[in-house]
Amino acid sequence: xxxxxxxxxxxxxxxxxxxxxxxxxxxxxxxxxxxxxxxxxxxxxxxxxxxxxxxxxxxxxxxxxxxxxxxxxxxxxxxxxxxxxxxxxxxxxxxxxxxxxxxxxxxxxxxxxxxxxxxxxxxxxxxxxxxxxxxxxxxxxxxxxxxxxxxxxxxxxxxxxxxxxxxxxxxxxxxxxxxxxxxxxxxxxxxxxxxxxxxxxxxxxxxxxxxxxxxxxxxxxxxxxxxxxxxxxxxxxxxxxxxxxxxxxxxxxxxxxxxxxxxxxxxxxxxxxxxxxxxxxxxx
DNA sequence: CACCATGTTCCTTG
DNA sequence: CCAAGGAACATGGT
Numbered sequence: 001x002x003x004x005x006x007x008x009x010x011x012x013x014x015x016x017x018x019x020x021x022x023x024x025x026x027x028x029x030x031x032x033x034x035x036x037x038x039x040x041x042x043x044x045x046x047x048x049x050x051x052x053x054x055x056x057x058x059x060x061x062x063x064x065x066x067x068x069x070x071x072x073x074x075x076x077x078x079x080x081x082x083x084x085x086x087x088x089x090x091x092x093x094x095x096x097x098x099x100x101x102x103x104x105x106x107x108x109x110x111x112x113x114x115x116x117x118x119x120x121x122x123x124x125x126x127x128x129x130x131x132x133x134x135x136x137x138x139x140x141x142x143x144x145x146x147x148x149x150x151x152x153x154x155x156x157x158x159x160x161x162x163x164x165x166x167x168x169x170x171x172x173x174x175x176x177x178x179x180x181x182x183x184x185x186x187x188x189x190x191x192x193x194x195x196x197x198x199x200x201x202x203x204x205x206x207x208x209x210x211x212x213x214x215x216x217x218x219x220x221x222x223x224x225x226x227x228x229x230x231x232x233x234x235x236x237x238x239x240x241x242x243x244x245x246x247x248x249x250x251x252x253x254x255x256x257x258x259x260x261x262x263x264x265x266x267x268x269x270x271x272x273x274x275x276x277x278x279x280x281x282x283x284x
Numbered sequence: 285c286a287c288c289a290t291g292t293t294c295c296t297t298g
Numbered sequence: 299c300c301a302a303g304g305a306a307c308a309t310g311g312t
Contacts, residue, residue, distance in 0.1 A: 002290040059291080082291055083309080116308045118291060154302080170290055272304065
């Protein structure tokens with residue numbers, strides 16, 4: 001469940017539930033997910049520690065815990081990769097097939113499951129230091145974006161995925177923001193006009209803010225096994241419940257009419273990943 | 285069997 | 299040295 005809005009909604013859901021909970025049992029089924037922390041250290045540090053705080057930074061979940069009887073807090077960093085999920089379930093419940101790590105908290109277990117195991121659940125917090133500003137924070141100004149783009153020849157779509165430019169935008173919302181700003185995905189970053197930079201900054205914020213608002217109102221079954229449970233970014237019309245219809249405006253809509261002009265949406269590959277765009281609304 | 289998938293990192297090439 | 303592109307990671311869905 002990966003991009004900024006999904007992580008934000010997850011963090012808001014989880015933070016109050018974890019507050020004050022103590023880790024009483026640790027099970028690591030996939031060592032690669034906790035790397036580079038060795039298992040012995042992971043277990044020693046987490047055992048008996050209690051959750052103090054949970055915040056989001058980019059696509060990362062930043063857990064702050066306090067060791068038993070000691071004042072010095074430490075960080076546990078989570079990243080869901082492409083298919084990771086984190087949720088609480090009853091301790092008696094059987095762990096799902098792709099559970100990577102489980103922290104037993106007494107009545108509940110905190111489960112980190114990840115089908116493809118691309119994610120992380122580690123004591124190594126160095127990754128957050130390399131992130132650019134939060135798109136919804138004050139540092140992400142039109143000036144900042146303009147300055148940063150001026151130095152790059154990379155296609156704007158590819159540039160938006162660079163987490164050191166800004167933190168949290170992924171493949172879905174990059175396409176969505178460019179569509180909202182009516183910017184052709186292929187143009188070199190440094191070729192954006194001042195007006196386009198302005199629209200892009202505003203569109204990024206709008207698209208992410210809307211997605212958070214949407215995710216906050218949808219009933220989610222975090223531990224569920226249905227195709228949409230806890231995976232609310234899939235919002236394509238497919239005859240499913242109204243909640244899920246027509247949320248995304250271009251992503252994964254190849255061959256379907258543009259919501260603005262009716263022209264058929266196209267898909268192309270940039271940097272090995274799909275970009276969706278309207279050839280008319282996003283003309284060069 | 286083929287191709288596609290919300291992400292990041294590492295390696296090669298130019 | 300830097301930027302850009304591609305493969306790798308691992309599993310599942312269509």
